[in-house]
Amino acid sequence: MAESENIVAETAEKIFADLADAQTINSDKKGSWKAPLWQALSDAGLPLAWVPEDCNGSGASLAEGFSVLSAAGRFAVAVPLAETMLAGWLLAQARIASPDGEMTVAPASPKDRITLNANGTLSGRARGVPFAKAAKHIAVLAGGSNGFSIALVEAGACRIEAGLGLGGDNSDTVTLANVRPVAIKPAPKGFDQTSLMLMGGVARSLQIAGALESMLEISVRYSNERVAFEKKISKFQAVQHNLAKLAGESAAALAAATSAADAVANSIAFDDAFFLEAAAAKIRCSEAAEKGGAIAHQVHGAIGFTIEHILHRYSLRALAWRDDFGSESYWAVELGKLVADRGADELWPLVASR
Amino acid sequence: MTAALRFDPIRLPPECEKLRKEVRAFLADEIAAGTFDPHKPNREDTDAPEFSRRVGERGWLGMTWPKKYGGHERSFLERYVVTEEMRVANAPTRRFFVADRQSGPVLLKYAPEHIKMDILPRICRGEVCFAIGMSEPNSGSDLFAAKTKATRTDGGYLINGTKIWTSSAHIADYMIAIFRTSPPTKENRRHGLTQFLVKMKQPGIQVNPIGQITGQYEFNEVVFTDYFVPDDHVLGEIDGAWKQATSELAYERSGPERFLETYYVLTELVRAVGKNPDTRSAEGIGRLVAQLHTMRRMSVSVAGMLQAGKEPVVEASIVKDIGTVWEQQLPHRVRDLAAFVEENATNRETLENQLSFAIKTAPKLTIQGGTTEVLRGIIARGLGLR
Numbered sequence: 026m027a028e029s030e031n032i033v034a035e036t037a038e039k040i041f042a043d044l045a046d047a048q049t050i051n052s053d054k055k056g057s058w059k060a061p062l063w064q065a066l067s068d069a070g071l072p073l074a075w076v077p078e079d080c081n082g083s084g085a086s087l088a089e090g091f092s093v094l095s096a097a098g099r100f101a102v103a104v105p106l107a108e109t110m111l112a113g114w115l116l117a118q119a120r121i122a123s124p125d126g127e128m129t130v131a132p133a134s135p136k137d138r139i140t141l142n143a144n145g146t147l148s149g150r151a152r153g154v155p156f157a158k159a160a161k162h163i164a165v166l167a168g169g170s171n172g173f174s175i176a177l178v179e180a181g182a183c184r185i186e187a188g189l190g191l192g193g194d195n196s197d198t199v200t201l202a203n204v205r206p207v208a209i210k211p212a213p214k215g216f217d218q219t220s221l222m223l224m225g226g227v228a229r230s231l232q233i234a235g236a237l238e239s240m241l242e243i244s245v246r247y248s249n250e251r252v253a254f255e256k257k258i259s260k261f262q263a264v265q266h267n268l269a270k271l272a273g274e275s276a277a278a279l280a281a282a283t284s285a286a287d288a289v290a291n292s293i294a295f296d297d298a299f300f301l302e303a304a305a306a307k308i309r310c311s312e313a314a315e316k317g318g319a320i321a322h323q324v325h326g327a328i329g330f331t332i333e334h335i336l337h338r339y340s341l342r343a344l345a346w347r348d349d350f351g352s353e354s355y356w357a358v359e360l361g362k363l364v365a366d367r368g369a370d371e372l373w374p375l376v377a378s379r
Numbered sequence: 380m381t382a383a384l385r386f387d388p389i390r391l392p393p394e395c396e397k398l399r400k401e402v403r404a405f406l407a408d409e410i411a412a413g414t415f416d417p418h419k420p421n422r423e424d425t426d427a428p429e430f431s432r433r434v435g436e437r438g439w440l441g442m443t444w445p446k447k448y449g450g451h452e453r454s455f456l457e458r459y460v461v462t463e464e465m466r467v468a469n470a471p472t473r474r475f476f477v478a479d480r481q482s483g484p485v486l487l488k489y490a491p492e493h494i495k496m497d498i499l500p501r502i503c504r505g506e507v508c509f510a511i512g513m514s515e516p517n518s519g520s521d522l523f524a525a526k527t528k529a530t531r532t533d534g535g536y537l538i539n540g541t542k543i544w545t546s547s548a549h550i551a552d553y554m555i556a557i558f559r560t561s562p563p564t565k566e567n568r569r570h571g572l573t574q575f576l577v578k579m580k581q582p583g584i585q586v587n588p589i590g591q592i593t594g595q596y597e598f599n600e601v602v603f604t605d606y607f608v609p610d611d612h613v614l615g616e617i618d619g620a621w622k623q624a625t626s627e628l629a630y631e632r633s634g635p636e637r638f639l640e641t642y643y644v645l646t647e648l649v650r651a652v653g654k655n656p657d658t659r660s661a662e663g664i665g666r667l668v669a670q671l672h673t674m675r676r677m678s679v680s681v682a683g684m685l686q687a688g689k690e691p692v693v694e695a696s697i698v699k700d701i702g703t704v705w706e707q708q709l710p711h712r713v714r715d716l717a718a719f720v721e722e723n724a725t726n727r728e729t730l731e732n733q734l735s736f737a738i739k740t741a742p743k744l745t746i747q748g749g750t751t752e753v754l755r756g757i758i759a760r761g762l763g764l765r
Contacts, residue, residue, distance in 0.1 A: 265759035273701045280386035281673040287388035305669035361661030369650035373467050
């Protein structure tokens with residue numbers, strides 16, 4: 026993913042820089058920044074980046090879409106861009122055309138289940154669905170007696186109870202009671218709920234890594250501005266070491282997330298090596314969000330704890346993104362089980378497989 | 380971005396996978412022949428000279444060096460694969476590893492031609508062992524505090540002073556050491572150090588063993604008394620060794636040996652928990668594997684930067700910082716999880732022995748090759764803080 030050669034990512038970066046400046050957004054109590062940002066993103070075809078052109082999308086590659094998500098993370102973008110991209114991607118798996126407008130995906134947690142009933146309707150409950158309140162449509166993965174199906178559902182046909190995630194974005198409970206989908210088709214062979222969770226997890230990993238990059242940048246800048254005890258706090262060795270640790274966490278998140286994205290973009294099968302990449306990224310990025318975010322706040326002192334300062338836009342979102350599509354502890358258990366099942370002598374071959 | 384850190388997802392090319400299979404087969408043969416026991420990292424036979432020669436015969440020493448010096452002109456990524464397979468198998472690499480990783484590249488860059496022609500092919504054949512003479516009593520990580528003096532004499536220098544914590548000096552044929560040729564200047568406290576090639580088995584050098592808390596013997600004190608070094612054994616610029624020393628560090632700091640030194644306890648834990656671990660063990664193993672995978676991706680990425688001719692000093696320091704802190708914590712995390720292992724796990728005794736050794740090894744991991752504090756200073760400089 027050489028970003029300098031990636032025109033899709035460059036377009037996204039430019040839109041974010043123009044319309045998603047963290048300071049402007051933070052000062053705008055009415056949320057009037059949202060509409061122009063979403064309009065510009067839609068005009069550029071970014072929400073449906075992963076949807077093929079014959080399914081109403083812009084047909085960008087997986088790699089290009091992933092770099093849009095990295096950029097979205099760096100700007101802590103709080104419109105349903107990642108969610109709409111994921112929804113379009115999910116629908117495209119079953120060759121269902123994407124509608125215009127905001128979308129999200131359900132379920133967003135590996136433990137929630139949505140079922141396809143015998144009469145062709147959908148039932149079930151999904152918690153922690155990001156931006157469901159803002160979505161016009163929901164892309165749903167449903168299990169039935171004949172395996173998994175992918176469906177497009179109108180948000181208005183579902184009961185949606187608003188919830189708030191740590192970052193202040195909607196994280197809602199979606200209940201489907203015999204909802205008739207707009208479109209429904211069988212999922213491709215081998216595609217299951219784990220596939221959706223891994224893809225969602227990689228998206229969140231890139232966003233977390235992006236947020237950490239920004240936290241590192243603003244923390245370094247602040248440490249070079251803030252004077253205490255008659256010198257810049259960046260000159261205190263304890264502060265320098267904390268920032269070096271933050272750089273390490275940011276680097277680890279970046280490496281894990283971009284490696285997983287690369288694995289998804291170039292993978293032919295959902296094999297164990299792919300599982301390792303995607304699960305490890307979610308685990309390691311979530312750990313980095315916790316450790317790195319704590320350091321960013323420590324460096325900023327009390328000012329970073331205020332609602333006026335932009336730090337929380339990154340730190341709280343990075344923490345919130347840990348919970349979507351399986352938390353780090355969930356994936357750690359799954360990865361640990363996989364490793365144990367393969368056996369001790371297969372651990373190193375798995376780690377060193379590429 | 381202030382930091383502009385990049386860790387591109389480098390993938391190992393197909394020739395690396397072929398090579399990996401060859402290395403694994405070779406190591407399996409060595410284990411079967413009784414050269415070493417991969418389950419006993421605490422053994423005392425770790426200088427295995429015959430093993431060293433056989434590794435050389437396979438073409439796995441001096442892999443990236445020019446053919447005219449006995450090298451093989453292969454890539455850093457291929458060397459990377461050999462290093463990680465040796466490390467994971469707990470192979471006895473002590474005799475050749477320093478020469479292959481550090482001393483050889485220093486000679487390639489700074490030694491006169493006749494010395495390169497003499498020594499490099501022997502390193503490639505696994506015949507020579509090197510030590511690194513950096514630390515001195517009361518200096519350690521503060522390289523610029525080194526005092527051991529090289530005084531000008533006819534045709535060379537006379538060395539007087541003491542190096543310490545010198546790994547493998549007792550088995551080494553050569554040492555690349557830094558000595559003081561001038562006092563530091565007011566403007567530059569790094570000035571005045573020069574790098575020398577030292578022949579070990581000569582009069583004027585006394586090697587005194589220092590035991591380690593692991594029960595092993597690897598460290599030494601090396602005392603020089605009017606030891607003569609000829610002029611053609613000066614490496615690089617007189618008084619300018621600090622530049623040379625720092626530019627080599629990316630190689631030393633980012634490799635797989637910087638997160639795999641206690642890896643064996645993780646394999647042994649997986650063996651002990653069996654096919655159906657309880658949730659706590661599964662989670663613990665999953666987290667450790669995710670962290671290991673991430674570090675390896677970072678380390679491979681740095682190997683790719685080296686292959687591309689870059690000098691990723693900050694990135695390499697980050698990998699060493701995170702990697703060594705991880706390999707230091709690993710035996711303690713495995714110990715936590717081992718509390719839940721069934722009493723009758725067949726490898727329980729091996730696991731306990733390995734844990735005991737790894738816990739004793741752990742304190743050195745964040746010291747060797749630059750302490751965590753020094754590394755964080757380098758990272759901070761890279762971030763523009765100093």
